Amino acid sequence: MITLQRDTAPAVPEQAAWAGAQILLLGVLGDAVGLGPLGWLAGTAYGFLTWALLSSAMQRSGCGSLGPADRVTMARGVLVGGVTALVADRAGQDAPTTILVAFAAVALVLDFVDGQVARRTGTASALGARFDMEVDAFLILVLSVHVAFAFGPWVLAIGTMRYLFVVASWILPWLRADLPxxxxRKAVAALQGVVLVVAASGVAPFAGILVALALAALLWSFGHDVRWLWRSRAIAQTPVAEGCSSV
Incomplete structure (x- = not known):
């Protein structure tokens, strides 16, 4: 869980700086691997949407500045933007594997770092945790798209499952309840990123089996949580007898 600190000073200049860092990274990729128009479009759109959504969320929550852990997450977000641009640009064909895997691997490592920073500073917020989770989820989605070109469209289930759960919660409100x-759950979520990076690297034998096992673990995790939420719903809807009981 990470922190977005309340402050009267606006965070817009800092967020704009991160957006600039995203454009700079895309420029570096353009020089290094010849990033094409589709890659530029995907990377720029990702950076703009991240900036816009985070700014809106901070305004709604009254948070005026980024905390130290949030800055780590923003750095992760910039790397995810680079991965997004590479995957969109090459669409599974002749992708610069070394750069893509390096960016994704560092982003996964920083996911551990921002949590440590938040705990050591003793600050946390629901908005910060949500920001962290969304960056994770989008990285998994992009990696699943990349790996799906090699192993088949079934891999997309890893990246889309969380978003399908969110859509389902719009229809079934009981899915929105807080989970314990x-x-x-954390281990299974972390496993997805690690396995997808390993599969993307192309160096592991039987990578398809590893991805399938990761998907199976994810299905189990979501199934377990949905079952818990359903049971909690049933308990909450159980009528409570009114009046005094007789002895």
Missing amino acids: PSLA
Whole structure:
């Protein structure tokens, strides 16, 4: 969980600087690997949407500045923008594997770092945690698209499952209830990124089997959570007898 600190000073200049860092990274990729128009479009759109959505969320929550852990997450977000541009530009064909894997791997490592920073500073917020989760989810989505070119469209289930769950929660409000903390859930979520990066690297034998096992673990995790939410819904809807009981 990371922190967005309340402050009267606006965070717009800092967020604009991060948006500039995203454009700079795209420029570096353009020089290094010849990033094409589609890559530029995807990377720029990602950076703009991240900036716009985060700014809007901060205004709604009354948070005026970014905390130290948030800056780590923003750095991760810039790397994810680079991965997005590379995947969109090459569409699975002759992608610069070394750069793509390096960006994704560093982003995954920084996911651990921002949590450590938040805990050591003793600050956390629901908005910061949501920002962290959305960056993670989008990285998994982009990696699943890339790996799907090699192993088939079924891999997309890894990247889209969380978003399908969100859509389902719009229809079924009981899916929006808070879940209890779970180390198993966190481990399964972390596993997805690691396995997808390994599969994207092309160096591991039987990578398709590893991806399939990761998907199976993710299905189990989501199934377990949905079952828990359903049972909690049933308990909440159980009528409570009124009046005094007789002895």
